[in-house]
Amino acid sequence: MNRITKHSQTIILALFALYALAPVYLVLLASMRSESDLFDGPLSLPWPIETANYVRVWTESGFSTFFWNSLKISAAVTILVLLTAPLAGYAFAKMQFRGREALFALFLAGLVVPAPSVIVALYGNLQAMGLIDTHLGVILPQAALLMPFAVFMMRTVMQEVPDELIEASTMDGATPLYGFLTVVVPLARPGLMSLTLIVFLFSWQEYLLPLVVLQTETLKTITVGAASLQGRYGVDYGGIAAAGLIAFAPLVVLFLAMQRSFVRGLSAGAVK
Amino acid sequence: MTSRPAILFLLPALLLYAAFVVVPILQVVAYSFFSWDNGIAQEFVGLANYTHLGSDSVFWAALSHNAIWVVLTLAFPLLAGLLLAAILADRSPRTIQVMSAIYFIPRTIPLVVAGIIWGWIYNPLFGLLNYGLDMMGLGSLAGAWLAEESTALVSLNVVGAWTFFGFCVVIYLGAIQSIDPSLYEAAEVDGAPWWRKFRDITVPLLNNSTLFLGLYAAIEAMRFFDLIWVTTQGGPGYATEVLTTHVYKTFFLVGDFGYAAVLSVVLLVIVLSLSAIAFRLLRAK
Missing domain, CATH: 1.10.3720.10 (MetI-like)
Incomplete structure (x- = not known):
């Protein structure tokens, strides 16, 4: 198999891995972000990392x-x-x-x-x-x-x-x-x-x-x-x-x- | 072996299945022949409830959405699964295991949660999709994906595909790995490029898996409910209404027992016919 074929195939594999994982990653980020960071964009890294969301849904929202x-x-x-x-x-x-x-x-x-x-x-x-x-x-x-x-x-x-x-x-x-x-x-x-x-x-x-x-x-x-x-x-x-x-x-x-x-x-x- | 222990072995499963699936199905069929008032059967009306189907435009819209869903599923996740499996099959066992695990993860996520996550990605104000389009200078393509009739159904199908393509990869991989390697070796001796081996060897030999996945996808397309209910509930308007949501609304929100039973019977007839066709075709192979 020539190199171009192989590399383009690797790109396809990676793109679909992104499709599978990006939504999961997005949720992970959002769950650790405080309310005020929300409008910094969906990909901004949450800092400082918040566990408040977990605590709140677990204890107050009945989760x-x-x-x-x-x-x-x-x-x-x-x-x-x-x-x-x-x-x-x-x-x-x-x-x-x-x-x-x-x-x-x-x-x-x-x-x-x-x-x-x-x-x-x-x-x-x-x-x-x-x-x-x-x-x-x-x-x-x-x-x-x-x-x-x-x-x-x-x-x-x-x-x-x-x-x-x-x-x-x-x-x-x-x-x-x-x-x-x-x-x-x-x-x-x-x-x-x-x-x-x-x-x-x-x-x-x-x-x-x-x-x-x-x-x-x-x-x-x-x-x-x-x-x-x-x-x-x-x-x-x-x-x-x-x-x-x-x-x-x-x-x-x-x-x-x-x-x-x-x-x-x-x-x-x-x-x- | 005598038949007495066989019956005893079968009985627990059979009783549970009969009580909560078989009997309710028979009841639904019976309900569809009666007129109802406030949840109480009034009189036998034959097929009168069924005549309503012809004039129920929501029913026909729902049916067409189910059909579109089948076509979209065959066009995207199935083909993607085939291509990815064919590419992966040439890689190391480690790569195969890791990548197929990654592709499969979305299927382990409850559709309710998948709907919530993607509802966000499609959010017109701060969703990832519009954000990404904006970043690439394609802001003019941004939209309220789930709130516009023209894009809602296709956008939801992308979510369905997200949970389904990994399953296709796994099924196709299993089948590719049982193809006789000498076929590929012979093609390599002839100097055939990758795509020709894919087209002439892999695809034809995977006919059975394609048939299985296609029928599986068609049946699932008739059955799904969670994803629609948690995102659009059939809207905007009736743009994402499907048979299951139509049954749900007719029964729980409108309270029309007779017609809800009719819709249930139609749904059952479609899925049972599809599965009968599936078994005939797959057994014939």
């Missing part, structure tokens, strides 16, 4: 509560999916039963169902069940909406488990559940790790369900909190930037720490 609510909901959704989807994925991958194809198709159809398309009925149902304005009212539908993806992914993961190992455990007289827990789960660990990360990510990012289900201020999640902060104090840019950073920093850190596992999970189901 410590929003953060813990998001953590609680995302953790609960993740656990719920982890307790159910691997079993179902395993049944679809390794067990014979009537209606298998039809049931799997039912799950597959759900892969693309958007939350807004079911909210018209879901909202009334949650009301009837007394789940409006409760965390459970967000957790259950969210886990259900993520279920098709989780089951689909788990089926792919479980198909990789060698039949001989499963047969050996059956011949030892182990019950299917015992065999699943002692033989299959340890082998599927990387897949389970990916599932955990992806479900946690999607759940943390969710906006519509917490927006319509939760009404009490102290129950709201970080995405809803960040969005409402934008509306409420339209001018507190430092505060909004700090809030935005609190909302996405854990995800970015998690992703960078476990890139491989994340990417494997997100590309699950993609054709090679």
Whole structure:
């Protein structure tokens, strides 16, 4: 490859890195800038560095509560999916039963169902069940909406488990559940790790369900909190930037720490 | 294996999925055939609610915005992802890992937060975009990006692309790395320049990934809500209205249950048809 081609390609790579990172950098700067510096321009370096914005949103605007609510909901959704989807994925991958194809198709159809398309009925149902304005009212539908993806992914993961190992455990007289827990789960660990990360990510990012289900201020999640902060104090840019950073920093850190596992999970189901 | 444990293994996932997704879908379909008053079903009216679709100009505008969103997504993030993956594939494993991580970071950011950040970049008074244009002497191009009908949808698509192109890079990279290297070696012996290898080997062999990403993008373009809701809420006017925001407004703000159900059914029919096409095409390969 000649030098000109190579250099122009490097420039393209760098330009897109700038596109990816510049908005993040901008928020970081804004979150550490005091109000009076705002009109010095978006790229002026904040000096002195302010932590006041973080302190203010964390203590006064309720972001410590929003953060813990998001953590609680995302953790609960993740656990719920982890307790159910691997079993179902395993049944679809390794067990014979009537209606298998039809049931799997039912799950597959759900892969693309958007939350807004079911909210018209879901909202009334949650009301009837007394789940409006409760965390459970967000957790259950969210886990259900993520279920098709989780089951689909788990089926792919479980198909990789060698039949001989499963047969050996059956011949030892182990019950299917015992065999699943002692033989299959340890082998599927990387897949389970990916599932955990992806479900946690999607759940943390969710906006519509917490927006319509939760009404009490102290129950709201970080995405809803960040969005409402934008509306409420339209001018507190430092505060909004700090809030935005609190909302996405854990995800970015998690992703960078476990890139491989994340990417494997997100590309699950993609054709090679 | 007998079928009893299979049912038991399936049951927890199935119950949760049925209770909060399948049943609500069936209810939405049923709701669309009734007239409603104050959230209470009155009587069966057949397709009467559906006839409103024809005269609802917001619905058609929303649908066209969803379609434009698909085209823009195919034109920008998908192509960018293909090009970046092809370039990256020639570099060292370390570079590949670092760069694909950088490109992927925006996807980990909640769309709500992405909308807030970019809302700032587009801010007409002190946003980075107008500031940058000014610095380059292009101040005349500056505008109120999200507040003008002509630029709002495209500006938002740039935000959508920001969160999506890294995903395309990752999918394409995986596929490129499984292409037989001898194909490239043969082309090099023939002295083919980079762009010709890209056009004649990489692009045709990535057909499957392109199909997958294209269908994925089309389905996502029908489903997205957060980004619009947190930035423009469908405005200015109806310039960025999409099906999901139209459903939301019809249900929560107008309170028209029957018609909100109709719009939900239309949305469901579109995404389910797209995914049926996707599965047929991808399985045929």
